Amino acid sequence: MSLQEDILHRRRARVLYWVIIAIAILFFGRLYQLQLLYREEFSTKSVENSIREISKEPIRGYMYDRNGRLVVDSRPSFTVTIMPYEFSREEIPYLAGLLSLDTTFILDRLKNGEAYSRFAPVKIRRDIDFQTLSALEENHERLPGVSYQVESKRFYPTGARASHLLGYTKEISDHQLKSLGKDYVQGDVAGASGLEGQYESTLRGRKGMEFSVVNVRGQVVGRLEDGKQDNPSTEGEDLLLTLDFGLQQFAESLMVGKRGALVALDPADGGILAIVSAPDYDLSWFSGVTPPRIWKQLNQDPSVPLFNRATLTRYPPGSTFKMVLALAALEHGIVKPSWRVSCGGSYRVGTKVFKDLHVHGSVDMLTAIQKSCNVYFYQLMMKTGLDPWSAMGKAFGFGKATEIDISEENPGLLPTTAYMNRRYGPAGWTRGFLPSLGIGQGELGVTPLQMACYAAALANSGICHQPHAVWGVANRAENRIDTLSLYPPHRMPVSAGSWKVIREGMRRVVEEPGGTGTLARIPGITSAGKTGTAQNPHGPDHAWYVGFAPFDAPRIAIAVLVENAGFGGTAAAPIAGKCMERYLTGGSAPQTGDAKTPPLASAIPVAPGVAQ
């Protein structure tokens, strides 16, 4: 090799050295960039890759009635899930066929789920039956990524329905998904109505989280740090209801085939004993997946079974409201109980004639209540005036929500002078409106629940409690019961003498011959009440009854509404009477338990005030 070539080779070698060094600098620079500058970002990604959060569904809390009887519990059910990254969309039509679902529904679900994570299972269908489950198992090979989870669904062990009160759970709606917060994902179940909705946060418990290490196929290969980071799910807390499910079932049986509502409460504390809205529906239709057919049927039924008449209907109370006027007149010293009116069967104000059903002759207050004389109360209303009457109605809680612990409630309507001026203008209405209001007709609206509270206040001679369906919350895990706080009972500003008169009138309604409510009589127990017949421009009158028993020491107050059934004394009073009889004569005897020690572990304690 010549010297010249040697020099050339040295030069070429130098060029090649520099090329190699340039490559080295490029690669080292890139390594520096990835491993030192972007380390954070890639570490996060590598953790996301390999760590899966598997949420553990909590067991939803149970419900017990006032006697400690289990009325709502949870049983296992199977929910079909899809793991998006394993699933092939070509199999959607096949899967849709197996599950009898829409292909678009599955696709939408899948897309929503993927937007969250390709590695988190998406719930597709709840509560599949064993046949479907085994069909899925058989076609496992064809449906990679399709699996199932065990979840719970509601089960109702008693014969009572209490549909509107208990409410149902449903797959969470988009609206709830926003409002309930981040502990929920699509496909979760949440309370949608009634107590299930109102006490959702109590009943649900807390989801647990397990952290698993997975490989590229998503197969779990172990627990993260041996499960040190896991947190178990927390069971939902149990609701302790004031209801007596024996009475509830009985009351429901009395309302079968009728439209209306029944509310019975314990006058001592405002606890609901029974609450019925008829027609009702079977909650078990909602515990799994509700077939669209049933939804359609329930929504199109002209008798609107989903509507909670007990708290949402607003009807004039009819004659049941007469005690409000009587009390207002007595308290304002407008008349004495002995004030008499001669009833000729009608009453004229200007050109308007107000009618009565009968000619009652000369009646005093007690007789007017007993026989429900309209003419007496027309005149009394004209003497008393609108605002004292409204004030008394307000003291009973009319015209505003009772604040019962059921989410849905109509406040009703109780007119005042201010209201009438607003509605019709100061010159737009006259005293000619008053007689109707005096007998509970006209522009006046009450709910059956408000009427039950009214009955309880009459039973208690003016002590009003907050109506409620849940008295306590039991935490099984911590062996602890929290009593729910209610607003303190208040005493209405009414003298004892007035109460005595009014209550005596109500007693005569039931117990004396000629009373309108004698069909509500309870053998061996003195009770009191008042019938009502609300005029209905759209059809037959609505029948009302309010009452309480026993007369001297009331343990139950009740309001019954039967729509389009005619007279309160014939259509509503018998139902009220039978219910009270059943409750008072021990048709639903409380289960016995040890009164001294109510250990949660062994038994759910009964409501305060229940004989044990």
Added chain:
Amino acid sequence: MWNYIREYFDYRTFLIVTALTAIGLLSIYSATYDARASEIFGRQLAWVGIGAFALLVVMLLPYRLLQFLSVPSYALSIALLVAVLVMGKTVSGSTSWFNLGTLRLQPSEFAKITTALTLASYLSRSDVSLRRVNNLAVAAGIVLLPMVLIMLQPDFGTALIYIGMFFPVLYWAGASRFTLLSLLAPGVVALAALFGTTAFLLAVLAFGFLLYITKENRVIAALVFSAMVLIGISVQFIYDGLKPYQQKRIAAFLDPAVDPRGAGYNILQSKVAIGSGGLLGKGFLRGTQTQLNFIPEQWTDFIFCVPAEEFGFLGAGTVLLLLILLLLRAVHLASAAKSPYAGILAIAIGGTFASHIVVNIGMSLGLLPVVGVPLPFLSYGGSSLLANMIMAGILLNLYAHRKEY
């Protein structure tokens, strides 16, 4: 004694190769540390034994025998490449394997060696000059023949390696700048054309300018220039004529980020593995990306991620440094060798290693498209390891005889 060893034994290259092989074994052990571990790791261990033996044999072969064997071995490997096309075994879409009982051999790996030997043998002849077109054509033919056969398998990655071997050799053996440019230009321009018209025009302008300043024969320069433009334009026409899915495939090849679930998936996972390693790594057998198999067939083409994830910048840097040192050793040997044959052969082997390293690590780092070529001494694969050991053995042989003409 020590001086004698230093004189005849390139212990530096030997240590580099030993270290790389050891790191490779550790990485394969880690990447397959599950049920399959024993199988793959055990097989690679056996290949390391066979490779080490081959290295020693080749190192100790009489120098002249090596040169003497060049052409016959080349002929044999071409015959094998033809044979493998006719009756080979198809693995992941390309037919490049021979099944010899439990051993599977990849003739393309060995063809690299024989091509390097033959190229060196031809170009070192005193009557051959790269300034002559017919000699240049023969040299190109020597490389193109196996390359075309390998592309037929099809194994685009390995074929690419021949280009990486050829250009340094041309440069080393004295091809003019004009020759190098003329050969390089059409390929680069065609590639640029795939990236769009702007890239294409820029490449044409750059090469036009370079061709102009070499002051070679203007007619030939004009010919090369027009060929370059023609190729570029026809590439764009061909691309436009392709079906959308084919265009998409090419787009994903050039930029994996456009298809993060397909071609981009491996690159993304590889970058995550490397990036999450940080400075010191997650520890041996504790790299989550590696242990949980987030990178498919990591022990083959993505082996670089293992030291990068488990030993961080320190581990990846060490591997990179060793590989760079190996290349520098090859160039150093070439410049120290007295005989043109030894020099060209050292450059051919260095070029082969270099193109493997650049394509493989460039891919793992997300700098280059996904092309499946193994990383020398680290990737799992018997034929590849054996071929690398033989090439290392040749380097050691050349070192021992570097002072001979």
